[in-house]
Amino acid sequence: MPPTCWLPRSGFSPAAGPPAMRTIPVPHLSATQAYELFQRMRGRRVLVVGDLMVDEWIWGRVSRISPEAPVPVVEVTDHSFTLGGAANVATNLRVLGADVCLAGVVGDDRIAERLRDMVHELGVHDDGLFVAHDRPTTRKTRIVAHNQQVVRADWERASAVPEATAAKLAAHVREAARSADAVIFSDYAKGLLTRTLVEAAIEACSVVTADPKPANLDLFTGVTCIAPNAGEAAKAAGVTIGDDATLEQAGRALLERLGCMHALITRGEHGMSLFSPGKPRFDVPAVARTVFDVSGAGDTVISVLTLALAAATPVLDAVTLANFAAGAVVEKLGTAAASPEEIVELLQHHDGAGGSAGTARG
Template sequence: MALTRSRVRSILNQWRGKRVLVLGDLMLDRYLWGAVDRISPEAPVPVLEVQEETLCIGGAANVAHTVVALGGAVALIGVIGEDDNGRALAAELRARNLPANGLVPLTARPTTTKTRVVARNQHLVRFDHESRAELTHGEVEQVWKRVLEALPSTDAIVVSDYGKGVITKNLLDRLLPEAKGRGIPVCVDPKDTHFMSYEGVAVVTPNQHEAAEVLGYKLRDDALVSKAGTELLGRLGADAVLITRGSEGMSLFQTDKRSDLKAVARSVYDVTGAGDTVVATYALAIAGGAEPIEAAELANRAAGDVVQQVGTAVPRIVALEALGHSRVYTAEGLLEQRERWANQGKRVVFTNGCFDILHQGHMDLLTKAKALGDILVVGINTDRSVRELKGPERPLIPEGDRSRLLAGIRSVDAVVLFDEATPLQLIEALTPDILVKGGDYDRASVVGGDAVEAAGGEVVLIPLTPDRSTTRIVTQMRELAKADKASQTGHEH
């Protein structure tokens, strides 16, 4: 079934604030970024000159982060070591406004930490610090105590099993009947160690390799995928089985029914955390009243957004809003639509900007740009991109709101976010017939102008509306705030 725009909005509204209990293996992801320009004289290995080190949260922690990023609430339960990495993980959770009170510190095991070495966005090597030993009876009791405390306010449960020892048969034998008795759906990102213990859950989300491991045969063709999904569904008695298949998308199995979802990512930069995204989005959707196929469609879209970002990332809500024929598109969705416009003989006009505070100057530019062709596409800098261009205090309006505001303007046919400092990559892929910029530019400084003209298009500069600019408005607001503060200070004296 195709999700309509109104149905997508309904699900997103209904899942807002729903509380998901995430239980599983917590991880700290450390990234060493740098450049490789030489080979070591000690051995035939590359030498990375480390330029930056970043920390991210992974495993169950990334599932929790995804839930909150999509508008849900979360209780996160797992174990960490009483070590520097454990303290760093707790700090990273708090920095993302995620709860750390469900973490159980243990002296007998290290915090699971994965260190990735990356040179110019190429993943060179990874090394891990971890223990795969199952929790002791006493440690399980500590975890279970926190689960019982969280259950009364829980709308859905995610079991994030990475095989690091937190998810045990003992724990599952307690959790699943308790959840069933309370009517709480359980969604599982499984590991083959405990696969057959996930009986009666709402969904299991194995990837193709994990499904093959537990069943003992490779899923070489579509017929074997069908066999695997049907077999897992029957053996587990689950409501659904969602097999993720990389570039081939996903396959959802329900009783006597299979639904295939096409992969939506055109460019895959990093698959880290994609499985976390799938199970988190699915759980939140089910908590919000979605049907399994609707939850799968939303999970597919969210995963497609994440794999186009480098590092352990979370999906952007705007990527989900792009479902259901909204005017807000993902890059890949826009390129597909561009082909349809071309087949219809439509002339596509493109312009871009931060559009942080919409004003009359923007409206005039957009109206005049639309008059030049049939379809007006507006590219918007993401929040990260705006910060890079304008400084840490910008944007004033978050990207989701900016996208929706522009999509509501009659002259605008499509809105798309881009994360780079310039829209060059987007323009080269879109190949608009007309590229529009404001009159404060000259032709030589228009990013993407050469690419458009080389493809037979044209660049048009539209004169700006006098005395109308976001920078001017922001400056006036700051001056007024400063004067107001001075006035209040004067009254106090």
């Protein structure tokens, strides 16, 4: 049965090959331009496929050490749940105004029910969620005291999903991608993603992006853009990124290996670097004023980047916008999303401080 998240549309073409060489201008994105981009991005249809998670947060304070073992005793003051993994990508997209369909697997448990409830509250289409009876819904439980994480406990099973469940998911992705402006693969190496899913998306949709784990890198051959962090890029390329030359080597190796149009390497406090075939590297500096938590920053980057590309935004503007989104989200504690207003506010602050948007190197 066709997915109910969107009615099919026609007019999509396969992902195009790399564009012709040209000189890269260094863009300056004003607050007005960013606002106009966000207006164009609203309502775009994005299919998110990947590893679904629920982040459980137990908040408290520590005033003593346990008499049973040399560990702190946390007096619980609050308990909350947020969406993680691919579901956090969906959260970011919804905050930006996208029309989102989420696809993946959950267990047959109460955490799956909670995940569905939170997805419904967001207004995300959930007919792409399938139950895998051989695993729990992935849950990350964090105990935090005085804004410091004390310990984390994980409930998960990282293995290939049952064949029947995988077939249902593949059929859904194949159909839903036809009506999408973009497809995002959110990879946390839990056994869900396959080459079959990626090929189905590439055949049906012109913008396909991925946030890959190194072990699964080859699954994403031919996508529009990949967005690994520096550690993942180094491992995938087989180099240690320690200077400008090794960064260049890693980025070019990823492009050659995957045949994608772009590779965006996120580099934490060093910003991010975009690689495209036959073009100079484009570096953007980090713009966060204060860093509280980098959890989920990669989800924010891939969400903003993909949604901007789906709205036919030039790739350098899309990267610049994604960089400011990352800067806004790391100023929050825990997995979070940045609103258009927060991103524009940070951009205005950066302009007032005389910051640079980016540098083309080549």
